[in-house]
Amino acid sequence: MAPLIKVLNGPNLNLLGQRQPELYGYDTLEDVGKACAEAAKSVGLRSELFQSNHEGALIDMVHAARETSVGIIINPAALTHTSVALLDALQTFVGPVLEVHISNIHKREDFRHKSYVSLRADGVIAGFGVQGYALAMQRMSILLS
Numbered sequence: 001m002a003p004l005i006k007v008l009n010g011p012n013l014n015l016l017g018q019r020q021p022e023l024y025g026y027d028t029l030e031d032v033g034k035a036c037a038e039a040a041k042s043v044g045l046r047s048e049l050f051q052s053n054h055e056g057a058l059i060d061m062v063h064a065a066r067e068t069s070v071g072i073i074i075n076p077a078a079l080t081h082t083s084v085a086l087l088d089a090l091q092t093f094v095g096p097v098l099e100v101h102i103s104n105i106h107k108r109e110d111f112r113h114k115s116y117v118s119l120r121a122d123g124v125i126a127g128f129g130v131q132g133y134a135l136a137m138q139r140m141s142i143l144l145s
């Protein structure tokens, strides 16, 4: 079976497509999951998408990924800017970690300019819309080759 990439999504991303579409667009998280699966397949990988509104559940997913996955693509959503605990969990993961933001967080409020997750991420994509996930998958395949 192809190596697995976990695609983790933080709080409120379950509402993608309905939530502030002027910022995040009209694609749903299900659309993102399909795009990731296609992008993964095209580079010989496999992807599994997960979303939670709960910090601890995301941390548990990172821990589970240690056993099952060769890479993590993560949009931590608001936890990007607040969660030392999620950063600490990601620091335990061996393998590439790529951070994705649908919007350009640097063009937004000051509090969004700081990312704890970036202290671990091997790369960051921001402001490319949901296309950022597929781009991250391409980069993942290069980092793993």
Ligand code: DQA
Pocket (backbone or CB within 6 Å): 011, 012, 013, 075, 076, 077, 078, 079, 080, 100, 101, 102, 103, 104, 105, 112
């Ligand atoms: C986000 C940006 C975050 O600041 C915000 O809290 C989100 C989504 C993005 O994808 O652009 O929920 O991570």
